[in-house]
Amino acid sequence: MLAAQRRDLLLERLRVSGRIVAKDLAAELGISEDSIRRDLRDLAAAGLCQRVYGGALPVSPAVADYATRQGVAPDSKQRVAAAAVALVEPDSTVILDGGTTALAVVRALPLDLRATVVTHSPTVASALVDHAGVEVYLIGGRLFRHSMVACGAAAVEAVRGLHADVFLLGVTGVHPEAGLTTGDADEAAMKRALAHQAADTYVLASAEKIGAASRFSVLPLPEVAAVITDAPADNPTVLALDTPVVHAR
Secondary structure, three states: OHHHHHHHHHHHHHHHHHOEEEHHHHHHOOOOOOHHHHHHHHHHHHOOOOOOOOEEOOOOOOOHHHHHHHHOHHHHHHHHHHHHOOOOOOOOEEEEEEOHHHHHHHHOOOOOOOEEEEEEEEHHHHHOOOOOOOOEEOOOOOOOOOOOOOEOOOHHHHOOOEEEEEEEEEEEEEOOEEEEOOOOOOOHHHHHHOOOOOOEEEEEEEEHHHOOOEEEEOOOOOHHEEEEEEOOOOOOHHHHHOOOEEEEE
């Protein structure tokens, strides 16, 4: 089998099975494990998979730039947002992450809501301007343009002393083995810092993020209250998640 044919096969296995175990596939094809690992390195360099220990997982489409992600699965994000809004109690304090799903949450909030929203996303903060009963606190820091959020040491320091009822967390990947992941180390650290300041953290996970993985770990799945997703309830990856799941309709 030619290298190009092997890589096509690897991509098809990722699509169908949701993971590749290099040792098992090498034995199946009768080739060396090094050959499979070399192919996976090439695919990862092209942005077509996420390498993990022993093999690879599908790469998340949410690692694309912000403008591109606005057009990815908008209906899915709206379903997740509608379910997330039910968690926002009147007069509560909510930390809202950045990204396109968080922006969908803002658009789903009732205009007469009275609450406090803390965010490190200037895009999310500005979208709340018409919610007269929502007090908005914007965390500053270095702007990470991929998700239009503030990150870095100054932003992490700014969240200390904050106490919130709920954190609505955005990630680029949700996987039973890799956990919750995102594509930037500073952004992952900021998300962890925000999660530590909330009584409960809920993950905003539109269907395309289920089963995918990115480079940097945010949190293990047992550390969140639930994953909110519109992926089918019988999806094998959803069933394997080590945390409660809120099914968005």
